[in-house]
Amino acid sequence: xxxxxxxxxxxxxxxxxxxxxxxxxxxxxxxxxxxxxxxxxxxxxxxxxxxxxxxxxxxxxxxxxxxxxxxxxxxxxxxxxxxxxxxxxxxxxxxxxxxxxxxxxxxxxxxxxxxxxxxxxxxxxxxxxxxxxxxxxxxxxxxxxxxxxxxxxxxxxxxxxxxxxxxxxxxxxxxxxxxxxxxxxxxxxxxxxxxxxxxxxxxxxxxxxxxxxxxxxxxxxxxxxxxxxxxxxxxxxxxxxxxxxxxxxxxxxxxxxxxxxxxxxxxxxx
Amino acid sequence: xxxxxxxxxxxxxxxxxxxxxxxxxxxxxxxxxxxxxxxxxxxxxxxxxxxxxxxxxxxxxxxxxxxxxxxxxxxxxxxxxxxxxxxxxxxxxxxxxxxxxxxxxxxxxxxxxxxxxxxxxxxxxxxxxxxxxxxxxxxxxxxxxxxxxxxxxxxxxxxxxxxxxxxxxxxxxxxxxxxxxxxxxxxxxxxxxxxxxxxxxxxxxxxxxxxxxxxxxxxxxxxxxxxxxxxxxxxxxxxxxxxxxxxxxxxxxxxxxxxxxxxxxxxxxxxxxxxxxxxxxxxxxxxxxxxxxxxxxxxxxxxxxxxxxxxxxxxxxxxxxxxxxxxxxxxxxxxxxxxxxxxxxxxxxxxxxxxxxxxxxxxxxxxxxxxxxxxxxxxxxxxxxxxxxxxxxxxxxxxxxxxxxxxxxxxxxxxxxxxxxxxxxxxxxxxxxxxxxxxxxxxxxxxxxxxxxxxxxxxxxxxxxxxxxxxxxxxxxxxxxxxxxxxxxxxxxxxxxxxxxxxxxxxx
Numbered sequence: 001x002x003x004x005x006x007x008x009x010x011x012x013x014x015x016x017x018x019x020x021x022x023x024x025x026x027x028x029x030x031x032x033x034x035x036x037x038x039x040x041x042x043x044x045x046x047x048x049x050x051x052x053x054x055x056x057x058x059x060x061x062x063x064x065x066x067x068x069x070x071x072x073x074x075x076x077x078x079x080x081x082x083x084x085x086x087x088x089x090x091x092x093x094x095x096x097x098x099x100x101x102x103x104x105x106x107x108x109x110x111x112x113x114x115x116x117x118x119x120x121x122x123x124x125x126x127x128x129x130x131x132x133x134x135x136x137x138x139x140x141x142x143x144x145x146x147x148x149x150x151x152x153x154x155x156x157x158x159x160x161x162x163x164x165x166x167x168x169x170x171x172x173x174x175x176x177x178x179x180x181x182x183x184x185x186x187x188x189x190x191x192x193x194x195x196x197x198x199x200x201x202x203x204x205x206x207x208x209x210x211x212x213x214x215x216x217x218x219x220x221x222x223x224x225x226x227x228x229x230x231x232x233x234x235x236x237x238x239x240x241x242x243x244x245x246x247x248x249x250x251x252x253x254x255x256x257x258x259x260x261x262x263x264x265x266x267x268x269x270x
Numbered sequence: 271x272x273x274x275x276x277x278x279x280x281x282x283x284x285x286x287x288x289x290x291x292x293x294x295x296x297x298x299x300x301x302x303x304x305x306x307x308x309x310x311x312x313x314x315x316x317x318x319x320x321x322x323x324x325x326x327x328x329x330x331x332x333x334x335x336x337x338x339x340x341x342x343x344x345x346x347x348x349x350x351x352x353x354x355x356x357x358x359x360x361x362x363x364x365x366x367x368x369x370x371x372x373x374x375x376x377x378x379x380x381x382x383x384x385x386x387x388x389x390x391x392x393x394x395x396x397x398x399x400x401x402x403x404x405x406x407x408x409x410x411x412x413x414x415x416x417x418x419x420x421x422x423x424x425x426x427x428x429x430x431x432x433x434x435x436x437x438x439x440x441x442x443x444x445x446x447x448x449x450x451x452x453x454x455x456x457x458x459x460x461x462x463x464x465x466x467x468x469x470x471x472x473x474x475x476x477x478x479x480x481x482x483x484x485x486x487x488x489x490x491x492x493x494x495x496x497x498x499x500x501x502x503x504x505x506x507x508x509x510x511x512x513x514x515x516x517x518x519x520x521x522x523x524x525x526x527x528x529x530x531x532x533x534x535x536x537x538x539x540x541x542x543x544x545x546x547x548x549x550x551x552x553x554x555x556x557x558x559x560x561x562x563x564x565x566x567x568x569x570x571x572x573x574x575x576x577x578x579x580x581x582x583x584x585x586x587x588x589x590x591x592x593x594x595x596x597x598x599x600x601x602x603x604x605x606x607x608x609x610x611x612x613x614x615x616x617x618x619x620x621x622x623x624x625x626x627x628x629x630x631x632x633x634x635x636x637x638x639x640x641x642x643x644x645x646x647x648x649x650x651x652x653x654x655x656x657x658x659x660x661x662x663x664x665x666x667x668x669x670x671x672x673x674x675x676x677x678x679x680x681x682x683x684x685x686x687x688x689x690x691x692x693x694x695x696x697x698x699x700x701x702x703x704x705x706x707x708x709x710x711x712x713x714x715x716x717x718x719x720x721x722x723x724x725x726x727x728x729x730x731x732x733x734x735x736x737x738x739x740x741x742x743x744x745x746x747x748x749x750x751x752x753x754x755x756x757x758x759x760x761x762x763x764x765x766x767x768x769x770x771x772x773x774x775x776x777x778x
Contacts, residue, residue, distance in 0.1 A: 132371045149379075153369050159413060160365065164626065170590050171627040175640040175689065176614035193629045200675070201625055208366035215323055215361075216428065217354015218383050228378040228391045 006129050006137030008237040013125040015244040020117040022251040025260040026106070029113045036120040045127045052123070059119050063112050070108035071100050078103030131155040136229040146220040153209055160205060161198060168197045273298035273339075274435060274467050275322055280336035282317060282326060291317045293491040294336070299469065301434075304461055306482035306499070307471045310513050310708040311680060313488040315471045319437045321345065322469065324353035341434060355384070358428030362440040364420035365412070367427075373399070373415075374408035377427045384431060398430035402456060416576055418449030422456065429460060435467045436460075442474060443705050446576045446734045448774045450474065454481050473708055476517045476778070479503055487512060515709035515737065517778060538602065539563035540697060540728060541587055546596035548582055556582040558752045560596070566696075569723045570730045571743035571760070575774040578749040580732045584699050587730070588617040611644055618695035622702040624679065624686035631675075633659075633668045636685055640693050658692045662718060680711045687718070697728040704735045716742050736778040740764060748773045 004012075020032055046052055078101030088096040129137075131152070139148050169179065177190055213220075247261075254261060277297040283290045291314045299305060307315050320326040321338050324345045338345045341356045361367055370376045377398055381391045399405050402422040412420060421441050428436060438457070442450040454477050461468050472478055478485060478499070485502050487495040489512050495502060502508070509516035541564040548557040556579045564570065564587075572580045585591040586598050589605045598605040600616060608616075621627045630636040637658060641651045659665050662684050671677055674685060683703070690698070700719070704712045716738060723729045733739060739746060739760065746763045748755040750772050763769055764777075 132375065135371070135375075149369065152371060152375075155371060156369060156412070163413075167621070167626045168629075170585075171619075171621055172629065173590065173610050174588060174614055174617075174619040176611040176644050176693070178610050181609070197626070197629050204625070205366055208361065208363065209369050211325060211329070212361060212367040213369060214329060214350050215325055215354060215359040216380050216431070217351045218380055219349075219351040222351070222383060224385055225382050226385050226387060226391070228382055228388055229375070230388070 003236075004240065005140075005231060005233045005237040006133040007141055007233065008240050009125065009129050010134065010137070011241050011244060013121045015248050017118045017121050019248055019251045020114045020121075022248070022255050023261065024255050024258060025262075026110050026113065028254075028261045029110070029117060031262055033113060033117045033120070036117055036124070039124050040120060043124060043128045045123050047123070055123075063115055063119075066115070067108045067112045070111065071104060072098055074104055074107065075099045076101055076103040076107055078106075133231075136231055139227050139229070140231045141233065145222070145225065149213070149220065153206070156209070157202060157205060161202060164198055164201055165194065168194050168201075271300055274301045274341055275299040275469075276339045277321070278337050278339070280321065280338055281334070282321065283333040285331040285333075287332075289491075291491050292321070295493060297486065297493065297496065299467060301467055302461065302465045303484055304457070304468045304482045305470065306478035306485045307469060307488065308473070308475070308478065308485060308514055309488035309494075310710055312490075312678070314491040315488055316439050318488065319359060319439050319469065319471060322435070322437055323357040323359050324348060324350050325359075328353075351383070355431060356433055357435045357437060358431060358433035360421070360424050360428055360436070360438040360441050362443055364417065364424045364441075364444075367424045368412040368420070371411060372408065373404070373410050373412075373423050373426075376412075376423060377430045380427060380431045394430045398426035401429055401460065402426040403452075416449075417444045418446075418452060418576060421445065421449075421453060425453075425456065432464075433466075435469065437469045437471075439471045440473070441470070442472065442477075444702075446574075446774050447736070447776045448575060450477065451776070457481065473515065475509070475515050479517070487514070513708070513710035515712075515778075537565040539599075540566050540601060542597075542599040542602075543586065544597045544599075546586060546593050546598060548579075548586070548591060548594050555752050557586075560754045562747065562754060562757065564697075564728065564730065566728055567723070567726050568728050568730075569719075569742065569744040570728075570747060570757075571739045571745075572730065572732045572747045572749065573734070573739060573773045573775060574749035574755075577751075579752040580749055581701060582752075583749065584619075584701065584730065584732060587697070587699060588619050589613045590619075614640065614695075615644065615693050616695055617697045617699060618690035618693060620683075620687055620690055620698070620700040620703065622705055624682040627686045627689065628674050628682060631673050633664060633671070633674060633677075633685060636674055636689050637664075637692050640689060644693070654692050654694070658688045661691070661721075662688045664688060680707060680715075683707070683715065684718075687715075691722070695727070697730065698722060699730045699732075701732045702734070703731055704733060704738055712738065734774075736775055739775065740778055746773070 016032065020029060023029055023032065040047065047056060076099070080102040081099070082102070082105070083100040084098065086094040086097040088094070135148050135152050138151070139145070172190065172194065173179065179187065179190060182190070250261065254264070275298070277295040280292060280295040281290050282292040295318070307318065309315050317326060320330070322340060322345075326332070327334050327346055328350050334346070340353060343353065343356070345353060368376055370379055374395055377395045378391050381394055386394065395408060396405070399407060402425055404419060404422055404426065407415070407419070407423070415423065425441075442453050445453065457468055457470070458481055460466055470478070470482065479502075482499050484497065485495065485499050486493060487508070494512060495508060506516045543560050543562040546557055546560040547555075549555050560583065572583065574580055582591065586593060586605075589608060589610070592606060600608060600613070605613070628636055630639055634655065637655050638651050641654060646654070659668060664685065667677060667681055674682065677685065698719070703715055703719075707715070712735070719729050719731070720742060731738065731743065743760050745757055745759050747757045748769060755769070755772055758766075758769065
């Protein structure tokens with residue numbers, strides 16, 4: 001997996017994410033999710049580490065709330081009614097009632113599974129593509145230098161933003177601002193104060209960085225310039241991208257005509 | 271001989287400024303000179319540097335008169351990219367100069383612009399890293415480097431492009447004395463080796479006397495002195511007139527030093543640290559078995575090399591860091607038993623960069639922020655606001671400036687101090703109060719601290735500035751690689767060469 005070109009990895013994440021939204025059949029989405037897990041195992045994403053565990057739990061809770069919200073606000077009629085109740089009555093008319101059918105569960109699961117698929121693809125991306133690889137990869141395929149520089153500066157900015165966040169938070173604490181033992185509205189207000197300072201600092205940093213680039217005589221638009229880190233794409237990269245695009249086109253076809261990708265493949269060999 | 275840089279009757283005013291920032295500058299700089307540019311804050315030093323590589327007028331809007339020629343090129347007619355290849359500019363803050371994710375990429379980005387092939391780029395990177403003494407650092411990320419290393423990488427990335435002129439705008443202000451010496455020695459060696467012209471903006475008078483062959487002193491946009499360093503060395507009057515620092519004789523100075531007013535034997539410690547250890551998540555042992563007492567009404571300087579654990583130690587004083595092992599007692603009670611708000615009323619903490627500490631839009635809001643947060647009454651808030659504005663002379667700025675955003679760094683630092691002092695802390699901790707400030711501003715700021723000290727406030731400063739240590743602190747705490755070397759009266763410290771060596775202290 002490490003030997004695959006960073007741009008191929010990026011294309012893999014992007015195209016599979018779009019496919020997970022396009023595929024009409026839930027079984028195909030489940031198989032795509034299984035493929036995700038294989039990728040995650042192969043790239044040894046440390047999903048049980050402290051940082052990842054927190055992110056995964058937060059995402060799963062958010063996903064669960066979407067799943068539950070679907071029960072309350074969708075009124076999917078289905079073959080089997082599992083639960084039905086009227087809640088708000090105004091002028092002899094029930095304006096809010098909960099209806100849970102087999103279709104409600106199917107559609108809620110459908111949305112949740114697609115979101116989980118995309119989330120795990122993102123995890124794969126964060127672990128398998130370093131910021132440096134991504135920039136080198138993009139420059140190797142002749143992506144505009146100015147865009148690559150902006151991406152690099154964004155990564156640098158994020159790293160500085162993270163460091164400065166802690167400094168500003170500490171500075172507020174030294175003036176008696178509580179971040180832990182306080183009410184939620186107060187906490188939100190305090191965090192907004194931090195972000196205002198950080199945004200001002202970010203503007204200053206951007207200004208300084210761009211002055212530094214210009215002072216070194218590095219023009220953003222220069223027709224001729226060499227590339228130090230050159231990662232050429234190999235045959236396997238082209239093959240993977242070809243397969244991904246083919247899969248994507250076929251998914252659109254399936255979305256239009258209906259059907260399952262997996263059954264089509266099985267049908268091909270039967 | 272033809273000058274490599276020539277200012278001909280050059281004046282400049284920024285679009286937003288009221289007055290001329292540079293006034294009728296006539297200046298010739300020749301190949302292989304090492305020129306020191308000095309002057310108080312706001313004298314136009316950085317603007318002068320920006321004029322030499324075309325940042326002014328090509329990147330800034332304003333009014334211009336006269337010309338600047340660099341290597342025969344008129345800066346108003348050439349492209350920035352062409353000027354940038356001849357003139358390298360290193361800024362004060364090395365952090366802001368990194369745009370790539372590793373040292374190697376940072377150096378390579380400029381070389382790619384010169385259209386060098388991969389082999390040549392590789393060779394130049396290795397050469398530049400060797401030049402600045404950081405071989406093997408190519409794959410390091412900026413966050414893994416110390417302040418001095420970052421500044422050396424900034425110089426390496428410029429030197430790799432082989433410029434004819436190297437301009438450095440206060441490159442050593444964040445460094446400890448060892449780091450400063452390393453940078454100056456590096457500049458001296460590359461100047462001799464490559465016949466480079468070096469222009470250096472600095473407040474380090476002693477270093478400028480030692481390394482520069484010519485000095486230009488600016489005041490309010492005009493050249494006040496332009497001549498050989500030897501002509502300037504004896505001219506103490508000029509330094510006093512402009513408000514610049516003139517090196518003092520430490521041995522004579524020691525005689526005038528007072529001993530600490532604080533009698534430790536009669537006192538109970540206000541801060542007491544026992545067997546304190548602290549290790550960062552990356553396994554760096556920042557503090558090792560620290561045992562220390564700080565007494566009421568002391569004026570302490572915490573000193574040591576970069577990375578010796580000074581900031582980690584003071585963050586234990588005010589509970590920002592919880593002791594991993596050992597105890598920190600504040601007024602005889604473990605610090606962990608205090609709330610954040612209670613600590614903030616006992617200990618005030620000022621950061622090195624005031625931008626990290628100012629959250630509000632106006633001076634008044636900023637001063638009142640902590641008080642409102644601690645739910646003081648409106649009358650008390652008003653009373654304390656008026657007191658602090660008078661004490662730190664902020665009234666005029668409050669009337670002129672609607673937003674704190676437009677205040678100069680010196681005033682912002684004073685406001686940061688006001689926002690802390692308004693809570694009337696018993697202990698005041700200040701991290702690097704003099705960084706990047708001129709002599710007059712440092713003196714003003716330190717006088718305020720002296721005044722507070724005379725009103726029984728305990729003052730603790732973390733500093734590399736030998737002038738501040740010698741002139742103001744009554745005792746010093748020396749840290750070395752996370753270990754406490756000891757606490758000594760300043761008078762004793764200034765006589766002990768061995769201690770000075772450990773603390774990377776060079777006499778002012």
